[in-house]
Amino acid sequence: MEKSMFTFVLLCVVWLHVEAMTVNIPQKTYEVARDRNTTVPCSFTTTVASPKSAVITWSRTSVDANVDVVILTYYYPDDSYDLTANFDPKRFSPDVDFLKGKADLLLKFLKLEDSMTYECRVQVRGDVSGKSAATTDLVVLVAPSVPVCKLEGKSEYGQNINLTCSSAEASPAPQYKWQSHDVQNNPRPLDPKSTLKGGTLSLFNVSKDTSGYYICTSANKVGTASCNMTVSVMPPSMNIGSTAGIIGGVAAFLVLLAIIICCCCCHKKKKAEEEYAMGNAEEYKDNDPEGNDEKRRPDGEESTRGNSDSRVSAERQDKYEDRNERNDDRHYDDRRSDYDDRHYDDRRSDYDDRRSDYDNRRRDYDDRRSDYDDRRSDYDDRRRDYDDRRSDVDDQRSNYSDRRDKYSDRNERYDDDRRHDDDRRYDDRRGQR
Numbered sequence: 001m002e003k004s005m006f007t008f009v010l011l012c013v014v015w016l017h018v019e020a021m022t023v024n025i026p027q028k029t030y031e032v033a034r035d036r037n038t039t040v041p042c043s044f045t046t047t048v049a050s051p052k053s054a055v056i057t058w059s060r061t062s063v064d065a066n067v068d069v070v071i072l073t074y075y076y077p078d079d080s081y082d083l084t085a086n087f088d089p090k091r092f093s094p095d096v097d098f099l100k101g102k103a104d105l106l107l108k109f110l111k112l113e114d115s116m117t118y119e120c121r122v123q124v125r126g127d128v129s130g131k132s133a134a135t136t137d138l139v140v141l142v143a144p145s146v147p148v149c150k151l152e153g154k155s156e157y158g159q160n161i162n163l164t165c166s167s168a169e170a171s172p173a174p175q176y177k178w179q180s181h182d183v184q185n186n187p188r189p190l191d192p193k194s195t196l197k198g199g200t201l202s203l204f205n206v207s208k209d210t211s212g213y214y215i216c217t218s219a220n221k222v223g224t225a226s227c228n229m230t231v232s233v234m235p236p237s238m239n240i241g242s243t244a245g246i247i248g249g250v251a252a253f254l255v256l257l258a259i260i261i262c263c264c265c266c267h268k269k270k271k272a273e274e275e276y277a278m279g280n281a282e283e284y285k286d287n288d289p290e291g292n293d294e295k296r297r298p299d300g301e302e303s304t305r306g307n308s309d310s311r312v313s314a315e316r317q318d319k320y321e322d323r324n325e326r327n328d329d330r331h332y333d334d335r336r337s338d339y340d341d342r343h344y345d346d347r348r349s350d351y352d353d354r355r356s357d358y359d360n361r362r363r364d365y366d367d368r369r370s371d372y373d374d375r376r377s378d379y380d381d382r383r384r385d386y387d388d389r390r391s392d393v394d395d396q397r398s399n400y401s402d403r404r405d406k407y408s409d410r411n412e413r414y415d416d417d418r419r420h421d422d423d424r425r426y427d428d429r430r431g432q433r
């Protein structure tokens with residue numbers, strides 16, 4: 001009986017010895033505002049009366065990366081520690097009193113990124129059994145930043161749209177809530193068909209009644225913030241984008257039309273100008289050689305005959321006189337009157353016709369006016385030219401009159417000579433008889 005009792009106690013001692021090591025963190029989570037200092041508490045017990053050595057390790061695991069990173073390692077009895085690279089010694093340090101079972105971690109100037117799961121592990125030499133580690137969540141509290149409200153999709157009748165809301169910063173994660181006000185800014189319940197997932201409010205088959213103000217509130221235990229957006233649902237055709245498109249299209253069409261009209265006008269104008277120029281050139285070409293021929297031919301004839309007539313005999317002179325007379329009478333008078341009648345009248349009527357033509361054209365094309373003036377002066381020049389030639393002809397005519405007088409004198413002289421000769425011959429004959 002005593003023996004079995006002793007054995008039980010011994011077993012209990014052995015069992016206690018096996019379960020000797022304990023590590024404990026009082027709370028599952030610690031919430032600390034950003035930029036504050038905090039202590040993450042950790043306590044331990046060991047049955048080893050006077051341990052020769054021990055190691056305390058603090059590490060942390062981010063929720064998303066799920067990688068355990070050692071922050072620092074504390075050594076007993078050295079009372080010294082190694083801080084893992086990349087950890088700021090001003091921010092991370094151990095607060096250990098080994099003999100009292102205290103292995104706290106000091107954290108200063110808390111950042112949002114320090115929100116992680118922290119683990120405290122105690123290893124005592126000679127005490128390999130029991131629970132040697134404990135974990136806790138540290139939550140660095142940050143009030144939500146002012147959320148950003150956005151509209152996804154087309155706010156046209158019959159469409160489905162999403163209203164999104166998101167705070168860049170918030171810890172713990174914020175709860176998003178949407179409220180709606182109508183266009184008169186009176187609160188109203190959300191469409192029961194709408195759904196809310198995270199910060200996204202989905203609205204289905206939107207209509208004019210969907211228009212109004214939508215306010216999103218982002219809230220956590222530290223604070224709240226909100227954004228306010230105006231939603232105006234329009235008929236598809238009244239959409240600003242399509243309206244702008246229509247306006248742009250109309251503008252583009254008008255510009256194109258203007259260009260086409262301009263091109264057509266220019267082309268037509270050019271063509272008309274070309275035709276006009278060609279027509280005049282032909283007219284003038286027809287007139288010019290004719291006038292020159294008619295004027296030059298008599299000039300040439302007269303001048304060649306005038307040169308040769310000084311050495312001709314009386315018969316030829318008579319013939320020549322006849323011809324001169326013919327030339328003078330027929331050629332010059334006929335031709336001049338002919339010329340006058342035809343050319344002046346023709347040209348004048350031609351000119352008048354052309355002038356009315358010009359007037360018409362001038363009414364149509366003002367910029368042709370200078371052209372017309374040029375041609376008109378051209379015509380004046382030619383007319384002056386003609387007048388000059390005409391006076392030339394007059395001069396020549398008076399020249400021929402002079403020559404005729406000369407010929408008459410010579411004839412008289414010739415007659416005198418003949419008479420004289422005849423007389424002399426008669427006298428001679430009489431003397432012979």
Ligand SMILES: *[C@@H]1O[C@H](CO)[C@@H](O)[C@H](O)[C@H]1NC(C)=O
Pocket residue numbers: 035036037108109
């Ligand atoms: C945090 O600790 C540092 C020095 O250790 C001190 O200067 C600072 O004022 C403390 N901050 C707060 C919010 O107590």
Ligand SMILES: *[C@@H]1O[C@H](CO)[C@@H](O)[C@H](O)[C@H]1NC(C)=O
Pocket residue numbers: 152153154160161162197200202
């Ligand atoms: C709205 O959000 C849902 C998911 O929440 C998505 O399936 C849908 O395509 C979104 N609609 C628009 C118009 O962005």
Ligand SMILES: *[C@@H]1O[C@H](CO)[C@@H](O)[C@H](O)[C@H]1NC(C)=O
Pocket residue numbers: 158205207
């Ligand atoms: C959308 O709403 C209009 C009335 O606003 C209704 O006539 C139509 O049937 C609805 N369409 C769908 C697909 O729910």
Ligand SMILES: *[C@@H]1O[C@H](CO)[C@@H](O)[C@H](O)[C@H]1NC(C)=O
Pocket residue numbers: 185213215228229230
């Ligand atoms: C939302 O904004 C509109 C003007 O942009 C304002 O009239 C309205 O009062 C605001 N609503 C809230 C709840 O802030």
